[in-house]
Amino acid sequence: MSGRTAVPAQDYDSVGEGMQYLVGMLRFLFFGLRILIAVVFVALVFGGVFSVEEHEEAMLFHFGKLTPKDGERVITSGDWYWAWPYPIDEVRKIPAQRSVTVTSRQFWLKEKETGIDSDEGEPDAPDKLTPGEHGYLVTGDANIVHMIWTVTYRVSDAEQYYLTLFDDSEAAPGHRHSNDETKRGAEAIIRSVLDSAVLSEVGAWSIEDILVLSRTLQDGVRQSLSEAVQARFEAKADKLMLGIAVQQVSLEAVAPPGVTAEAFREVIAAAHDHRTEIDRARAYSDRARADAEAKASKILADARAYRTRVEGSIKADSAYFAKVLDEYNKNPDTMLVALHTNAIEDLLNKVKTKYVVHAKDGGRQEIRLKLGPPVKVPGRTDEADDEDSADDGPEDDGEDAEGGDI
Amino acid sequence: MEEKNSFALQHWPALVMGCVVAVIFTAVLVAFTVKETEHAIKMRFGKAVKADYEPGLKLKWPYPIEDVWHHDKRQQCYELGKGHIEQCQTADEYQVVITTYVLWKVGDPLRFLEAVNTTAEAENKLNDVVRDGRKTVIGRHSLGELINTDPAKVRIADIEDEIKAAISPRADRYGIEVVKVGFKHIGFPAEVSEKVFERMKAERKRKSDKFRAEGKRDGQKIRDEADVKANEILTKAEAEAQSIRAEGDQVAAQSYAEFSRNPELAKFLRKLQSLRKTLAESEDMTLIIDTNTPPFDLLKPGATDLKVESTGNAQSGGGK
Numbered sequence: 266m267s268g269r270t271a272v273p274a275q276d277y278d279s280v281g282e283g284m285q286y287l288v289g290m291l292r293f294l295f296f297g298l299r300i301l302i303a304v305v306f307v308a309l310v311f312g313g314v315f316s317v318e319e320h321e322e323a324m325l326f327h328f329g330k331l332t333p334k335d336g337e338r339v340i341t342s343g344d345w346y347w348a349w350p351y352p353i354d355e356v357r358k359i360p361a362q363r364s365v366t367v368t369s370r371q372f373w374l375k376e377k378e379t380g381i382d383s384d385e386g387e388p389d390a391p392d393k394l395t396p397g398e399h400g401y402l403v404t405g406d407a408n409i410v411h412m413i414w415t416v417t418y419r420v421s422d423a424e425q426y427y428l429t430l431f432d433d434s435e436a437a438p439g440h441r442h443s444n445d446e447t448k449r450g451a452e453a454i455i456r457s458v459l460d461s462a463v464l465s466e467v468g469a470w471s472i473e474d475i476l477v478l479s480r481t482l483q484d485g486v487r488q489s490l491s492e493a494v495q496a497r498f499e500a501k502a503d504k505l506m507l508g509i510a511v512q513q514v515s516l517e518a519v520a521p522p523g524v525t526a527e528a529f530r531e532v533i534a535a536a537h538d539h540r541t542e543i544d545r546a547r548a549y550s551d552r553a554r555a556d557a558e559a560k561a562s563k564i565l566a567d568a569r570a571y572r573t574r575v576e577g578s579i580k581a582d583s584a585y586f587a588k589v590l591d592e593y594n595k596n597p598d599t600m601l602v603a604l605h606t607n608a609i610e611d612l613l614n615k616v617k618t619k620y621v622v623h624a625k626d627g628g629r630q631e632i633r634l635k636l637g638p639p640v641k642v643p644g645r646t647d648e649a650d651d652e653d654s655a656d657d658g659p660e661d662d663g664e665d666a667e668g669g670d671i
Numbered sequence: 672m673e674e675k676n677s678f679a680l681q682h683w684p685a686l687v688m689g690c691v692v693a694v695i696f697t698a699v700l701v702a703f704t705v706k707e708t709e710h711a712i713k714m715r716f717g718k719a720v721k722a723d724y725e726p727g728l729k730l731k732w733p734y735p736i737e738d739v740w741h742h743d744k745r746q747q748c749y750e751l752g753k754g755h756i757e758q759c760q761t762a763d764e765y766q767v768v769i770t771t772y773v774l775w776k777v778g779d780p781l782r783f784l785e786a787v788n789t790t791a792e793a794e795n796k797l798n799d800v801v802r803d804g805r806k807t808v809i810g811r812h813s814l815g816e817l818i819n820t821d822p823a824k825v826r827i828a829d830i831e832d833e834i835k836a837a838i839s840p841r842a843d844r845y846g847i848e849v850v851k852v853g854f855k856h857i858g859f860p861a862e863v864s865e866k867v868f869e870r871m872k873a874e875r876k877r878k879s880d881k882f883r884a885e886g887k888r889d890g891q892k893i894r895d896e897a898d899v900k901a902n903e904i905l906t907k908a909e910a911e912a913q914s915i916r917a918e919g920d921q922v923a924a925q926s927y928a929e930f931s932r933n934p935e936l937a938k939f940l941r942k943l944q945s946l947r948k949t950l951a952e953s954e955d956m957t958l959i960i961d962t963n964t965p966p967f968d969l970l971k972p973g974a975t976d977l978k979v980e981s982t983g984n985a986q987s988g989g990g991k
Contacts, residue, residue, distance in 0.1 A: 298684040329706035330726035352704060371855060394864040396768040397756040403857050405820035408871050428707060431747040453748040457772040461853035469822040505851060524868050528875030535879030539886035546890035550897035557901030561908030568912030572919030579923040586940060590933055606965050608943040615950045616958040624961040
């Protein structure tokens, strides 16, 4: 023992302090570890709580396997649920009740062009359309037309939708596409099916029917283009079992190629002229008919008046004749003279200008009359003219008079 | 023994954390999950040993002894021709440009893994297979089966199915299952589109000319029909009016029988009536009458001799 190396008392003190410091640190770390375990436990308990919103449907995958929750493969209620944290459990929520709109600009002039409202105006007017650069549709009568279509749908079967169609959000990091690129998942599939439905339907329509958005079928039924495309899209979607319910397929914009736009406008103007011409002709027809009916009415009224007049007149004459005849039979000469004299009296009363000529023996005599309007003489008044006119009269001396003669 | 229990009680947090870390580490090494939405193949030293996994937690030897290959088994959309468009010729020798999309999924995971392995490579294979099949099938059909105003003659769906049937066996060699082949675009080569525009303009011109000509024709037709109708109305009215007048004349004729009792007197009275009427309608008339006409015969000498004279002569002139 005497061979032992003596340790200075100062060194013992410094080792003791170091150990104490180390023990203190370890105690602190262990305390922190307890806190961490408690935090992890709390996070484990409460982090697994989830709820399903009204517009959502959810599926619980336990180690990747779809696991029913409360007996339901798809959770639709709004209750609270608990699941183990990932990767043990994974909850996939699908906004099933929310409408989703997918727009296809595949057939517009420029696919990347923004804005689809009609305010955007007509497409540009390139002299030719280059496949891959310019979008368009070929109609049944081999014309070209530009269109933008949208489909609005909601997920009707969340399980089928999620398990059938690729989800772009789950693509491997190296294969994820930016928003500008075409994706491979549900949206790309639905857009492609829409394009196919549009292309198939428009390929069986004439350009005239497309521009008025409807046509008449052989059985006389009027068919809307949007409805026809929607029916075709629904048939394709059902066949592919996409798990969606189509709410609406809409034609957002339609336009003929820019270089032919003027020709189409001319057709519209011609159609307007056609209608105007027909309207004018119908107006003429209505007017002519009304005029004819008015004239016919006048003719009939005149005829009826004539009948009434003739009937009334002849009856009056007949009655008058019967009375006169009775008197005439009693005293013929007196009656005739009376009638004649009365007539002459009436005649003379009505005649403004009358001349009584002494009847000469032999029965022949010449009378000259000055007829026609009075001649205006400069410087003479109308009164003077009237006086002269009043002086005018038959001259039996054979002097010439202005105007004709008898 | 008491010392050990004391140690465990004193250091339980470290033990718990150690166990958790050990379990996780072990699990990462020897366990893997297979999702409902994916295929998984276990590979031992790079060789596939098991592929038909059901979804759930599975075990394997740690890497590098065993590894697991995953691939999504849901339908994916691949659009051919993005960036490079090619023409097809129809049976009636029209050049058309057709863009196609393919809905596909992994049909045979093992074959897919061996033949293509990745989505990108699968799409490359599909590109070749579909282009070839599309050209072959399109060449068997006329343009009228792609576009036609008679819906019954459009056979796009049949052609799509035909292409799918043609390419499915070849795609199957790569473990790819083709679910659907569809057209995204049917168009014409750029040069043809110019011709189409010219034809469209000519058709529009013909159409507008036709509209205007038909407008004039239809308008004239309506006017002519209106004139005919108006004439019919007037003719009918004239006929009816004639009939009405005839009725009046008939009634008058029946009354004329009364005059046959003394025709001479009737004629005389008629003349007087006519004379009165004529004078009533002539406002400005000059009448020259001689003294032989009563009552102006009173102006003649001997008028006081009462001797009855029947009638006189009256001469009337026209209005001045």
